[in-house]
Every structure is written in structure tokens, then in C-alpha cells.
Amino acid sequence: MLWSGWGDPARARELPEPVRALLRDLLGVRAPERPPVPLEEVRLAPVTLPAHLLEALGGVVGAPHVRTSHEARVRHTRGKSTPDLLLMRAGDGLDAPDAVVLPGSHEEVAELLALCSRERIAVVPFGGGTSVVGGLVAERAGFAGVVALDLGRMDRLLSVDAESMLAEFQPGARAPEAERLLAAHGLTLGHFPQSYEYATLGGFAAARSSGQASAGYGRFDDMVAGMTVATPAGPLELGRAPKSAAGPDLRQLVLGSEGAFGVITSLRLRVRRAPAEKAYEGWRFASFREGTAALRALAQEGPLPTVLRLSDETETMVGLARPDAIGGGGGADGGCLVIAGYEGASVAATRAGAARVLTRLGGEPLGEEPGRAWEHGRFSAPYLRDSLLAAGATVETLETAGFWSGLPRLYDAVRLALHGSLGSPLVMCHVSHVYETGACLYFTVVTAQHGDPVAQWARAKEAATAAVVEAGGTVSHHHGVGRDHREAYAAELGPVGVAILRAVKERVDPAGVLNPGVLIP
Numbered sequence: 001m002l003w004s005g006w007g008d009p010a011r012a013r014e015l016p017e018p019v020r021a022l023l024r025d026l027l028g029v030r031a032p033e034r035p036p037v038p039l040e041e042v043r044l045a046p047v048t049l050p051a052h053l054l055e056a057l058g059g060v061v062g063a064p065h066v067r068t069s070h071e072a073r074v075r076h077t078r079g080k081s082t083p084d085l086l087l088m089r090a091g092d093g094l095d096a097p098d099a100v101v102l103p104g105s106h107e108e109v110a111e112l113l114a115l116c117s118r119e120r121i122a123v124v125p126f127g128g129g130t131s132v133v134g135g136l137v138a139e140r141a142g143f144a145g146v147v148a149l150d151l152g153r154m155d156r157l158l159s160v161d162a163e164s165m166l167a168e169f170q171p172g173a174r175a176p177e178a179e180r181l182l183a184a185h186g187l188t189l190g191h192f193p194q195s196y197e198y199a200t201l202g203g204f205a206a207a208r209s210s211g212q213a214s215a216g217y218g219r220f221d222d223m224v225a226g227m228t229v230a231t232p233a234g235p236l237e238l239g240r241a242p243k244s245a246a247g248p249d250l251r252q253l254v255l256g257s258e259g260a261f262g263v264i265t266s267l268r269l270r271v272r273r274a275p276a277e278k279a280y281e282g283w284r285f286a287s288f289r290e291g292t293a294a295l296r297a298l299a300q301e302g303p304l305p306t307v308l309r310l311s312d313e314t315e316t317m318v319g320l321a322r323p324d325a326i327g328g329g330g331g332a333d334g335g336c337l338v339i340a341g342y343e344g345a346s347v348a349a350t351r352a353g354a355a356r357v358l359t360r361l362g363g364e365p366l367g368e369e370p371g372r373a374w375e376h377g378r379f380s381a382p383y384l385r386d387s388l389l390a391a392g393a394t395v396e397t398l399e400t401a402g403f404w405s406g407l408p409r410l411y412d413a414v415r416l417a418l419h420g421s422l423g424s425p426l427v428m429c430h431v432s433h434v435y436e437t438g439a440c441l442y443f444t445v446v447t448a449q450h451g452d453p454v455a456q457w458a459r460a461k462e463a464a465t466a467a468v469v470e471a472g473g474t475v476s477h478h479h480g481v482g483r484d485h486r487e488a489y490a491a492e493l494g495p496v497g498v499a500i501l502r503a504v505k506e507r508v509d510p511a512g513v514l515n516p517g518v519l520i521p
């Protein structure tokens with residue numbers, strides 16, 4: 001993973017000339033004055049953790065599993081939001097942990113939490129490090145130091161219960177490895193977020209992730225049948241039956257808790273049979289409004305494809321749904337592009353049924369080519385972001401969800417806020433996840449950098465978040481809360497909700513060492 005960008009550096013993307021022209025002529029983007037600093041020149045926070053505590057941490061996990069090198073600290077600084085990358089490119093590593101600690105078992109995690117609580121060391125659980133909401137930055141004030149608790153050594157498939165269709169994993173397994181291990185059993189999770197290549201199963205649960213095939217396989221929180229969690233107050237074992245009426249479901253308290261209540265040390269996940277067949281195709285709608293109505297019909301009446309996304313007019317024009325062919329036209333020749341994907345044993349029947357609904361509601365079939373292009377480029381967009389940043393543009397995403405009846409207002413409000421804050425940005429949107437009652441709107445914004453790009457984006461994000469709250473959407477459908485959405489989350493919860501969160505935090509983490517500053521308002 002590139003420390004100041006995304007992914008495998010060998011897969012870096014050159015921007016095609018049409019995109020360069022669009023940046024230059026439409027957005028006024030100019031090449032940045034300074035190139036990114038090299039890794040060794042990143043300025044890190046001074047280490048405050050005393051040597052005897054570093055030794056004590058080594059006493060729990062073994063000295064080789066406590067890393068304090070410049071590179072290890074840089075690589076565990078913040079996550080992968082655009083502001084995170086801009087700060088790293090500018091050489092600002094001031095949120096770096098003092099050390100990176102790699103436990104090998106639940107028992108070691110529990111022992112580390114006891115030690116850190118005793119010695120007031122802040123602990124940041126670290127999965128793939130792909131948080132885009134500031135979920136990996138701990139408040140230092142009042143703590144002896146900060147450690148990143150990297151779960152990378154805990155990456156095994158522990159068991160498969162093929163009869164119940166369950167697989168138990170350690171939390172540090174990255175998604176591609178988890179899929180590879182399940183494929184040997186003819187199984188799949190079906191969780192394919194755009195961060196698939198690097199994110200971990202524990203991170204998916206801790207941040208309530210949602211993948212591109214959520215219409216068919218569900219959100220990640222739907223997949224979690226059970227969990228083991230290490231907390232400073234002791235272990236939590238959750239989920240002993242497929243469904244239960246034994247009081248509130250405490251799994252829901254851990255899902256989305258972003259390391260603030262405990263460290264997930266194993267997960268029992270619902271799995272599916274690996275699909276016998278897959279087919280992806282494109283459809284064109286004359287407008288976003290008509291396309292949205294068609295997606296709603298599929299979500300409410302069925303049949304529901306496995307993958308379903310609708311780009312608005314701007315996103316279709318730019319061709320963002322197919323990043324490998326970006327700039328070459330969206331493939332929908334005006335209007336709005338729908339990508340529909342079908343996976344499983346009854347692809348032909350579901351596809352024919354969905355085609356009837358899409359046609360009835362004004363859709364024009366575009367065949368499999370746009371679907372294939374989407375599938376080929378489905379994990380490429382983050383590489384494109386690196387190239388855009390290098391060219392001097394700021395590109396960032398934000399997402400929300402709302403009920404169908406409120407979706408047009410939400411869409412308009414966010415766009416208006418972004419235009420109001422940034423002048424003339426390029427604002428693209430797609431419906432990325434659908435439900436019977438509503439959908440997720442996922443915005444991608446490209447703008448020229450003016451002055452301090454981090455502050456410029458912070459203002460735009462603040463305006464967009466205020467618009468989301470005002471228009472009745474949720475502050476996050478799948479990225480989570482982190483530090484960035486903490487205040488808006490408090491507004492969404494209300495004072496009683498905030499008091500409940502704080503009470504749980506005080507009970508399970510009395511010293512407040514777990515991810516201080518994240519999630520809890």
C-alpha cells in the first residue's frame with residue numbers, strides 16, 4: 001500500500017488527455033507547486049511513550065511485534081481520506097502513533113488493553129487503515145502515549161460450518177484473502193467495497209461497511225452472526241442463535257463502534273455459495289429521476305439484482321462508473337447509466353424479471369459492455385484519485401442515505417451546499433445501495449485546489465454535512481463516524497442517545513483508552 005496514496009504503486013494511473021483538459025479548462029486546475037515529500041521527510045509527533053512502557057508492550061506480544069521505526073509509524077498515521085492523503089503528501093505526520101503493536105491472539109489483545117488502561121496509553125485498533133472519516137486518529141491529551149493496535153497478525157480463517165453457512169475469521173483478514181480462503185470451500189462473503197483490496201473483516205464490522213453487491217449479499221452488518229470482543233472490562237461473546245428475542249441485540253452496539261468500545265477479535269460470518277454464474281449489464285434512463293423510480297421499483301417489487309447502481313447525468317457524462325475508460329464517454333450516450341449485476345444460480349430468471357421492470361419504467365438496454373467495463377474498473381477509482389491529486393485537483397467522496405420520498409431533496413441539498421462552498425466544482429452522484437424504504441446517495445466531488453486544500457475541503461464537507469442533517473439524511477450510510485462526523489452524529493442521536501453511548505463507554509472502557517476522540521460525542 002502506498003503510504004501517501006492508494007494501493008499498489010505499480011497500478012498507478014496516467015490521466016487520459018480528455019480528463020486533463022476537463023481539469024484545466026472546466027475547473028481551472030493547476031499543477032501543485034510542491035511535489036509530495038519523500039517518506040523519510042514526513043514530520044512525526046514526538047514519541048511520548050517511555051521506554052519502560054514500550055518494553056512492557058513487548059512483554060505482552062514479543063519485542064519483534066512492537067515497531068517504532070519511522071516507516072512503521074508513517075504507515076499507521078491516519079487513514080485514506082483525501083485530507084489524510086493531502087496531509088501526508090505535505091509531510092504532516094503529526095497524528096502518528098508512538099508505536100505499532102501487533103498482537104497474535106484474543107488473549108494478547110485483552111492483556112494489552114489491561115496494560116494500556118493501567119498506564120493510560122491510548123489504543124487505536126488498526127485493520128486495513130482505509131478509514132475515510134478520521135477513525136484512526138486518537139486524542140493524545142491526557143495519555144502517556146498512543147499505540148496503533150495492528151490486527152494484521154490475526155488474519156486466519158478459524159472454522160467453517162457448512163451446514164449453518166457460517167465461517168469464523170480473525171479480524172485482521174483482508175477481504176481478498178478471506179474470499180480466497182472461502183473459495184476453497186466453494187463459498188463467498190460477497191462483500192466488495194471499493195476498498196476491498198486492503199480493508200479487513202474487523203474494519204468492515206467496526207465501521208458498518210457496505211459493498212458494491214449489497215443488493216444481493218446485504219451490508220456487512222447483515223453478515224455478522226456473532227463476535228468475540230475484547231474490552232478493558234472483559235470479554236464479550238455475542239450472537240448464539242440466528243435470531244433471538246433475548247433482549248436488545250448487543251451486536252448492534254459493537255457494529256459501527258469503531259474501536260471505541262472494544263477490539264473485535266473474531267467474527268462468525270454468514271456466507272453464501274460461490275455464485276455459479278455472473279452477468280453485469282448497462283441500462284440507460286433519460287433522467288436521474290426516472291432512473292431512481294426504476295431502482296425503487298426493483299427494491300420494492302423485485303426482482304432485485306445483486307449489484308445495482310444508477311449514476312446521475314454528470315457522473316454518466318464523465319464516465320465514473322467505468323474508471324478504466326474514464327473520459328471516453330459514459331456509455332449511456334446522455335441520460336443516466338444503470339449498472340445491474342446478477343450473481344447466483346438463477347441469473348437468467350432474475351435478469352429477465354428485472355429487465356421487464358426496467359423496460360416498463362423507461363429503461364433502454366445497453367447490453368453487457370458497460371457492465372463488463374464497470375466490473376473491470378470496480379476497484380480502480382482510488383488509483384484515479386491519486387493521479388487527480390498529483391495533477392492539483394482535490395477529489396473526495398461523501399455519502400448519505402434517506403427514505404425514497406426524501407431522496408430528491410437530499411440530492412439537491414448536498415449539491416447546492418457543495419456548489420455554494422466550492423464555487424464551480426464537478427459534483428457527481430450515484431445511487432449506490434437500495435432498500436425497500438430508501439437508498440444511499442454517493443457523491444464524488446472534484447475541484448481545483450485554492451489556498452489550503454485541507455481547509456477548503458473541510459469547509460465544503462461541513463456545508464454538505466449540515467445540508468444532509470437539514471434534509472433529513474443520515475450522516476453516514478457506510479463510511480462511519482470517526483472524528484469527522486462526530487458532532488453531526490450527536491445531532492442525529494439527540495441528547496438521550498449521546499448519554500447512552502457515553503454510559504456504555506464509561507462502563508466498558510473506564511480509563512477511556514480505546515480510540516479517544518473517535519465516535520463518542
Ligand SMILES: Cc1cc2nc3c(=O)[nH]c(=O)nc-3n(C[C@H](O)[C@H](O)[C@H](O)COP(=O)(O)OP(=O)(O)OC[C@H]3O[C@@H](n4cnc5c(N)ncnc54)[C@H](O)[C@@H]3O)c2cc1C
Pocket residue numbers: 006079080081124125126127128129130131132135136151171192193194195198199200201202203204205206207208209210211212257258259260262263264265382478479480482515518
Ligand atoms: C478508496 C476507498 C474506498 C472505500 N470504499 C468503501 C466502500 O465501498 N464501502 C465501505 O463501506 N467503505 C468504503 N471505504 C471505507 C473503509 O474502507 C471502510 O470503512 C472499511 O470498513 C475500513 O476497514 P479497515 O480494515 O481498513 O479498517 P480501519 O480503517 O483500519 O479501521 C476503521 C475503524 O474501525 C476500527 N477498527 C478496525 N479494526 C477493528 C477491530 N478489529 N475491532 C475494533 N475496531 C476496529 C478502527 O479503529 C477505525 O476506527 C473506502 C475507503 C477508501 C479509502
